[in-house]
Amino acid sequence: MEQQLKQLEQEALAKLQAAANLKELNDVRVAYLGKKGPITDLLKGMGKLSPEERPKMGALVNAVRENVTAQLEERVAVLEEQAILEQLEKESIDVTLPGRKVRQGNRHPLTRVIEEIEDLFVSMGYEIAEGPEVEKDYYNFEALNLPKGHPARDMQDTFYITEETLLRTHTSPVQARTMELKKGEPIRIICPGKVFRRDNDDATHSHQFMQIEGLVIGENIRMSDLKGTLDALAKKMFGDDREIRLRPSFFPFTEPSVEMDISCFKCGGKGCNVCKHTGWIEILGAGMVHPNVLEMAGYDSKKVSGFAFGIGAERIAMLKYGVDDIRHFYTNDSRFLSQFHRTEG
Amino acid sequence: MLVSLNWLRQYVDIDGIAPEELAEKITRSGIEVDAVIDRSQGMTNVVVGHVVSKEKHPDADKLNVCQVEVGEGDIRQIICGAPNVAADQKVIVALPGARLPGGVKIKKAKMRGQESNGMICSLQELGVEGRVVPKAYAEGIYVLPKDTVPGSDALELIGLRDTVLELGLTPNRSDALSMLGVAYEVAAILSQEVKLPEIQYQTVSEKAEDYIKVSVEAKENPLYAAKVVKNVKIAESPLWLQHYLMAAGVRPHNNVVDITNYILMEYGQPLHAFDYDALKSSEILVRLANEGEKIVTLDDQERSLKAHNLVITNGQEPVAIAGVMGGANSEVTSDTTTVVIEAAYFDGFSVRRTSKELGLRSDSSARFEKGVDPNRVLIAGERAAQLLAELAGGEVLEGTVAVDDLDKSPARVVVSPDFINNRLGMKISLEDMLSILNRLQFDVEAANGMLIIDAPTRRQDIKIEEDIVEEIARLYGYDEIPMTLPEGNEQIGGLTPYQAKRRIARNVMEGAGLYQAVTYSLTSDELAQKFALKAEDTTKLLMPMSEERSTLRQSLIPHLIEAAGYNVARKADSVALYEIGSVFLGKTEDELPYEEEHLALVLSGKWVDHAWQGEKLTVDFFVAKGIIESLFEKLGLTDRISFEKANVDGLHPGQTAAILLDGEKVGIIGGLHPIERKKYDLKETFVAELNLKAVLGAEVEELVYASVPRFPAITRDIALELDRSKPAGEIIEVIRAAGTKLLKEVKVFDVYEGDKMEAGKKSVAFSLTYFDPERTLTDEEVVSAHNKVLKALTEAGAELR
C-alpha cells in the first residue's frame, strides 16, 4: 500500500508538471485529490489496516496529500502568472499611435490681447466699462472737445447714421458717458470695444477694429502717473525689459497729449525692419484729460485732473504675434485662429 | 510741410548740427519729422554745360548731336533727345561716371553710331518731382540762366545740395506751416535767436488809395489790405527763389505768383495778386456771394456759389473766392503791369466750409482754415511789395489801403509754477520755466507766485494753463518725467457679474471645441435681418462705402455662415466657430438702436474624427444642442430652459427649435437649409444664436451644497409608443409634472423608429430615478409614485409598450 501510495504520488506530480494550463491542472486535482480520487480511496481503505498500521499510513497519506497539494498550488501560481503574461502580451498596443484628443477651441487673438490688458488694469483697481457701438455725435465728438466743424473731425472718417448719430470712431464716448454717470466721483476704467472708420479694407486698414481706452480721474492725477501706468502696460504686453518714451502729440480731448513708443522688442533698440530702423515702435496715444472735457461732464477741472490713453488691439496683436495683414483678424480662417491656442511665457 | 534746411538757415543758425540730429530733436520736442530727405541723393559729377553747337543726328530724327563745353576748353560731344535743347543754352550735364537717382550710372556710349560723353539732364532725372518742375521744362531738359559758368557744380546752383525735413504736423501746430514758424520752434529747441527778414523798399509818389478803394461787407473778413505795385515786369523768378519753392513742393510760375507763394511759405500768410487793369474798376468789395452767383476760377472751372461763400468783387462781379482761389478774370498774365496785392484775414470756418464744398483744397485754404497769425497779415503785404520791387522791377505806390477790425492782441495765460509741477508730477524750478518760455519768445512776467504769459499770436494753440504745461514739459523733455502710479485708490477693480459670465460663456464654447470668430457689424441690407431672433427696423448708414457694408446686423449667423464657407472653400473638413457680438434692433427713445449682445455658433462637417480607430461623427442637431445645453448647465439654467420645434427662414423645417428661458424665447437652433448650404458649398451645417444679454442676465440662486446621497436611488424604466411627431420633451414634461418630489431624474435612453414599429409611430424609452435624501424608499412608495406617472401618461394618450 505504501508502494501504491508512492506510485500515486509520482504519477500525480508528473501530471502536475505536464499540465499546460489551469484547466488541465484542475483535472489533475480532481483526479488525484478529489472526493472520488485514488488518494481519498486509499484513506477510505484504511479501515482494513491494523490499528498500529493506521496512524503510520494516515500520516503517510497526509504527507503525500500535502505534498501534492503544495506542488499543485505552486503549479497553479506559475500557470496563473503565465496566463496573465499571455493576456498582457495579447493586450499590448502601439503607444505611438495618436490619442483620442478632446476637441478644444480658443479665444480670438484680439480677445486674447484685450483680456490680457483688462486683467492687468483690473489688478490695478480699474473697472471695465462698455458702451454702445452706435453713438450720439455728442458723446463721440462734442463731449470730447470736438465741436461741430472742428478740423479734427473729418466727415470722411466717420460713418454717420443720421446727422446726430454715428458708428463710434473710438471708445472714448464710453469715457464721456462714464464721467456723466459718475457725477464728479473719481474714475478708473478701461473701455474695450469695436470702433469704426471710413477706410477701405486692406493690409493695414480695416473699417472695423478694436480699441482699448483707459481713463483715470481724481485729485492730483499727474502726468507721471500716466507715464508709470503706460510703462506697466508696455512691460506686461511686450516684456519686462521694454523701455518707453513719450513724444508730444495732439488730440483734442487731452492736453498735454503724447504718443508712446516702446523700445523695439525684436532688435532691442539697435534698429531693424520692425522698428523701421529707429529702435522704437509707436504703440499708443495718451494725454492729460483736457479741462473742457472735464467741465463738460460736470467735473471741476480746478480740483481734479485725469489721464486717458487709447490702444489699438489689432496693432498690439500684429506686433506681438508678427501678423502681417489686418484682414486676418476678420476672415476667421481656422488655420489662423487655431494658432492662438497655447499659453506663453 | 517740407522744410528746406538751406532756406531755414536764413532765419536761424543750424550750422554744426547734423540734419538727422536736428530732426530727432524736433521730433522729441513736439513736431514729428516724418522724413529727412537728402536732395542730392548722393549724385556726383553733375556740372553746368554750355551747348556750343547742336546738329541733327545723321541717323536718328529725334536725336541731336551737341558739342558741350563742360569746363574751360573742355568740349565734349553729347547726344541729346530733348525737344527743347538748343545751341547757346546753359544746361546741366551728367558726366561719364556720374551717379543719378534711381541707380542710374552715366557712361560713355555710342548712340546710333555717334559717341556720347554724358547726358544733358532734365530736373526729373535729377530726382525732382515732376509736379513741381516749371511748366517750360516739364517735358525736356532744364535750361539755366545765361550767366552761369560751365564746369561749375550744377547741384549747388539748382539747390539740390540741401536737406529737406518733412514735418507731420498735428492740427494744433499750424504755426509750423511757415518757415518762420519752424525757425521759432528750432530756435527754442537750440536756444538760438530768430533773424527776421528786413523789409525795406522805395515807394513812388503816387498813392495806392488813388488807385483802389477797399470796403468789406462781411464779418468773416475782419482785415483786408491792398497794396499796389506798378510797372511790374513779368518774368521767371531768380534761381534761388524757384529752387526754394521746388524744395517746398511748389511749382514756380512767374515772378509775381512765385513771390506770393514764397511769402505764403515764409510767413504762412496767403496772399493774392490781381491784375489791376483786369479788375476793370478801382474798387474792391468783399461780401457774401449771391446764391447761384458764378465765377470762373484760375483752373478754368466755372463755380456756382452759395450765399454763405465769401467773395472778393470789383464792386460788381466776383474776382476771387476769398482764401480759396482767384478768378480767371483778374489773373496775373505775362501782359500784366500793375498788380494789386491782397493781404487779408479770412475766417477759418468760412474758408474751410467753402473749400470743402467746392473741393478746392490749397496751401492757402489750409492755412486760413487753421487761423493765420493776425500780426503777420500786414507784414506779409509789405514783404510782397519789397520783393516785387526787388525781383520784378516794380514800383510800389505809397501806402496800404485797408479795412482793419482785427483783434491782434495776444492770448494771456496766468498760471502758477505749482500748477505746472503738480500736473506733471515734477519739480521744475522757476528759473528753468522762465528760461523755456523765453526761448519760445513768449512774453512772460513772474509776479505774486504766478507766471503771467502773453503768448505770441503766431501760436494760436496757446490758450489755457494746460497749454503752458505742455510747452514747459516738451522743452524740458518728456524723458525727465518720473514714473509713478496714481495715488489714493478707493476703488476695487473687477469684472461685473455679466462680464465674468461672458468670459465663462467663452470658456464653455472653447472647451467644446469652437474657435472664437470676430466678424463685421455692418452687413448688406439683404442679410441684415436674416435669422434675426426678432427682426425690427434696421439701422442704415447715411453714406455707405458699399452695399455689402451698409446696414447694421440683427443676427450674427449670416457672417458666421460666410466664415464657414470661407473655411470650406479652403479645404477645411470641419468648421466650429462661435461669436459674441452686438445686434442692432429698432430705435430707442434716444434715437440710438437697441443694442443686444448675442452669442452664435456654426458647426459644419466632421465633428469627431478619430481616424485610425474608425470613429467618425458628422455634426448633427444634437451636437449643436449639446453645446448649448452645456452652456446652460454651466450657467445654472438647465431646469429653466426648453426647446420647442420652430420654423425659421433659412433653416431646416424639421430640424429647428426655438430656445426658451422661463418660457420666453431667447434663441434659435437648427440645421441650415440645403438651399442655404448650397450657396456656400457647405455640407451638414448647424447654427444657433442666443440672446446673451437675456441669458447671462438671468439671475440664478446662490449655490448651496446639497448633501451627498446616503440612501440608494431606485430606477424604473418605461417604454412608450408615440406618434412620430410627438416631441419627447412633452412626455418628459408630463412625467415631471406627475412625478412626486421623489422623482429626481428623467432620462431618455432609447429612441426607435423602424420596421418593427407601426408606420408613423416611434418607441421612446425613459428611465426614471426615484430618491429620498432622508431615507431608503420602500417598494410601496416607489410603486405609488410610479403609478401616478403611468396614469398621467395614459391620460396624455401615450401607449405603454
Ligand SMILES: [Zn+2]
Ligand atoms: Zn527693431
